[in-house]
Amino acid sequence: MPAATDIMTPLWRGVVVLRVITAAFAIVAIIVYHDGFVRPGLGWAVLAGIAVWTVVICLAYSDDVTRRTSVVVIDLLVTLALMGSSALVLSPEQLTEVTQRTPLLTTVWASGPVVAAAVQGGRVAGALFGLAVSVVDIWLRGLFTIDLARDTLLLVGTGFVLGLAATAARRATEQLRRSARAEAATAERERLARSIHDSVVQVLARVRARGGQLDGEAGELARLAGEQEIALRCLFSAKAPDTTGEQDLAGALRLLAGPRVEVSVPATAVPLPAADVEELVAVAREALANTARHGGPGAKSWILVEDLGTEVALTIRDDGPGVDNGQLADAESAGRMGVSRSIRGRVADLGGTLTLGTGPGRGTEWEVRLARIQQDLLR
Amino acid sequence: MIRVMVVDDHPIWRAGVARDLVEQDFEVVATAADGAAALRIVPAVTPDVVLMDLHFASGGPSGAETTRRIIDTWPDIRVLVLSASGEHADVLAAVQAGASGYLMKSASVEELVTAVRRTAEGDAVFTAGLAGLLLGEYRRMALDPRTDSPRLTDRETEVLRQVATGCTARQIAEALGISHRTVENHVQATLRKLQLHNRVELTRYAIEHGLIDQ
Structure with missing residues (x-):
């Protein structure tokens, strides 16, 4: 994810800079308070440890391959260990008399893992790491004063707020990247659509319109040209699912248009979850296939999509001979109405309702209604 | 005889539709390649019906906008939109602007002829x-x-x-x-x-x- 890395790089650079500055602060503090230490030798060793770990961890955080959660956790453990060594190095007075302002050996340098965790894992990780460092501080001192409470608040608060910022930045970048991608795809499709519309489609339309009046093979060729014309026009007017996982039912159904199928849709998109759109298109296809099999040679079909806000209605009607209800029941019990059962099954799985209207000479009309459940919950 | 003007930016389509109409005893008084040209020509030829495409490669006013301007200035002229599929929002805009109806470009010659006749009589052409x-x-x-x-x-x-x-x-x-x-x-x-x-x-x-x- 190059784009997401790009936005996080400045934040990580900030983490590294803060680490180096706080390391310098910690080193100076060790030198200043060195005289009061009970184990001065170990004090120097901790100083060296802080310096070495700062170099190691800054290198790790500078490369997006090694910026991993495990590395941040190791950073916390090493930092806490160095912090914990204060118990052996500082004198009991230095340790307990916070009012004398003797810091632990690691002092503000211990905030490093907290900011790193916030940038890597977000607000919860940031706050938890802040809490971990504070708890160890309090435990080492063996007391809880207003100063330590303030440090705790600052550390936890910093981790939380920085984590929020990092997550927001990451989401914004992700969104930007998605919309840029969608925009590029749309622009490309429109470019193709324009050029095809201005050339191939016009000629096909002309061949179809002119040849449609001719008999025999010429008429057949014209009919084929017409099918391709409609297919091309529809192909470019259909839209891919958007980033929210929703798809335009109207656009998807328009692909079914043809010389014998007319599709009536609203001017605006009819968004539904992509899976529902797929099922509804499958229902429409089965109804059309049924008309093609039983509707006679000249039968036409119409598909109507209506967006009623809380629900979506899909109607598929043909002008075939239709069947009377008794016949339909007979056919269904005899297992010949496979299509009816299959459509019923699909609609039931979707949680929609199906109405079948038919009768001798009235054609057949399927009406599917599907409630927009998720939408309502979100509103 | 019904006087028709064809506005479409594709020459093959334009000429073909004009020929179909002439063969069916319509008078094609003018053709135009875009909205701007149509608005210049309309006052000179005063057609009964304008067959209007919605998008013009050369830019300028869209089919819907051209329709609105024609109907505003010459309320007696009827506009029938001939659209490609997938232009539903633009078709709606043109119809709201006063077009009497629309036909898909995939309509047959008979459908086109009937639609132009009905439009000339002042009826809206109601397709599904x-x-x-x-x-x-x-x-x-x-x-x-x-x-x-x-x-x-x-x-x-x-x-x-x-x-x-x-x-x-x-x-x-x-x-x-x-x-x-x-x-x-x-x-x-x-x-x-x-x-x-x-x-x-x-x-x-x-x-x-x-x-x-x-």
Whole structure:
């Protein structure tokens, strides 16, 4: 994810800079308070440890391959260990008399893992790491004063707020990247659509319109040209699912248009979850296939999509001979109405309702209604 | 003889439609390659019917905008939109701007001829597609909290739904037990209401933004 890395790089650079500055602060503090230490030798060793770990961890955080959660956790453990060594190095007075302002050996340098965790894992990780460092501080001192409470608040608060910022930045970048991608795809499709519309489609339309009046093979060729014309026009007017996982039912159904199928849709998109759109298109296809099999040679079909806000209605009607209800029941019990059962099954799985209207000479009309459940919950 | 003007930016299509119409005893008084050209030519040739494409490669006013300007200036001229598929929003805009209806470019010559005749007589050409668009627009407006947008009566909704699923006026009249003429009236009313609303909205917008005096 190059784009997401790009936005996080400045934040990580900030983490590294803060680490180096706080390391310098910690080193100076060790030198200043060195005289009061009970184990001065170990004090120097901790100083060296802080310096070495700062170099190691800054290198790790500078490369997006090694910026991993495990590395941040190791950073916390090493930092806490160095912090914990204060118990052996500082004198009991230095340790307990916070009012004398003797810091632990690691002092503000211990905030490093907290900011790193916030940038890597977000607000919860940031706050938890802040809490971990504070708890160890309090435990080492063996007391809880207003100063330590303030440090705790600052550390936890910093981790939380920085984590929020990092997550927001990451989401914004992700969104930007998605919309840029969608925009590029749309622009490309429109470019193709324009050029095809201005050339191939016009000629096909002309061949179809002119040849449609001719008999025999010429008429057949014209009919084929017409099918391709409609297919091309529809192909470019259909839209891919958007980033929210929703798809335009109207656009998807328009692909079914043809010389014998007319599709009536609203001017605006009819968004539904992509899976529902797929099922509804499958229902429409089965109804059309049924008309093609039983509707006679000249039968036409119409598909109507209506967006009623809380629900979506899909109607598929043909002008075939239709069947009377008794016949339909007979056919269904005899297992010949496979299509009816299959459509019923699909609609039931979707949680929609199906109405079948038919009768001798009235054609057949399927009406599917599907409630927009998720939408309502979100509103 | 019905005087027709063809506005389309594709030369093969334009010439073909013009020839089809001439063969069917229409007088093609002019052709134009885009909206700007159409607006220049219309006053000189005063057609009865303008066949209007919606998009022009050369830019300038769109088919919908050209339709609006033609109807504003010459209310007697009828505009019939010939659209490619997938231009539904633009078709709706053109119809709201005053076009009498629309045909898909995939319509047959017979359908085109019938549509041009009916348009010249002043009737709206109601295809299933147009009914679907109008139905969609009314549904959209019904979900809009603003209350002054027009609504369909239950009967009008029923009629439009049947037109949108391919029923003929005769079939609808039979199914609903009303006369053929009443069905036609319902259908025309749905279009008139929408066009009127659009006109009122445009005027209100113009007043609110100081484009015209009150």
